[in-house]
Structures are given as C-alpha cells and as structure tokens.
Amino acid sequence: MIITEEIKISDNGFVFNSRTGDSFNLNPFGLNIIKLIAEKKEFEQIKEKVLDEYDISDLTFEKDFYEFCALLKHHQIILQDNPLEFK
Template identity: 30%
Template sequence: MKIKNNIAVSENGFVFNPASGESFSVNTVGLEILNMLRKGHSAVQIIQSINDHFHAEPTVIERDLNDFIETLRQYHMIDHDED
C-alpha cells in the first residue's frame, strides 16, 4: 500500500490532504510510517524499522501500525489500488 501522491507531509510531521482540505500532525513514529509507506515499504519492513529505531515490542508496533493505517484509510490517504 502507498500514500496517495497528492498528500503533503512536512519534515516536522504536518500532513495535508489537498483533496479534502484536512490537515493534521503526526509524531515521530507516524512520520516514519508515512515516509516508509510513501516509499512502498511493506508492513513487515515498517515494523522492523520502528523496532530498530524505537525499541518497542513488535506486537505493539503491529497493532499500532494497523490502527494508523486504518486512520489513513478513513481520511482517504491511501491509494485504493494499493490496498
């Protein structure tokens, strides 16, 4: 899955969806996830990277990643053909 190309993500975690006009901020982990999704990384790769950088339990990372991805879907930020 990938983030839609029109989604703007700043270096400090400000996210803007020009299609809806909605914006919000993400923390450091959310920014890492967005950047990895934009590059086409798999969930397994994202979990490993987050674990390497933030030393959290993989099961917790997986749960939080799934919740975050669901939120991105609700905000229509993920390409449908990439689901």
C-alpha cells in the same frame, strides 16, 4: 498501500490532503512511519526498522501500525485495495 498523490507531507509532520482540504499534525513517530509508507516499504521492512529503533514488542507494533493505517485510510491519505495488505 499507496499514499495518494494529493497528499503533501512536510518535514515537520504536517500532512495536507489537497483533495479534501483536511490537514493533520503527526508526531515524529507517525512521520517516520508515513515516510516509510511513502517510500513504498513493505510491512516487514517497516516492522524491522521500527523494532530496531524502538523498544517495543512485535504485537504492540502490529496493533499500533494497524490502527495508524486504519486512520490514514479513513482520512483518505492512503489507498488500500486489500484491507489485510499490511499484515
């Protein structure tokens, strides 16, 4: 997964797509995740970090992460050639 170069992410969670003109507000958890994606962390690394920090199950994380990534893809924030790449 690659965050497209047109995406600007501010420290307070404001995301701006300069290609489409769309902007989004992320909550701190979403901001955490998108930063990890931006740092090109692998799915397993992100999962490990999140499970360390938050009291959630594997399954809940995977489900929420999948939904979040689908949303990022829908809004052209990430490029994802292989739809199963984050699995």
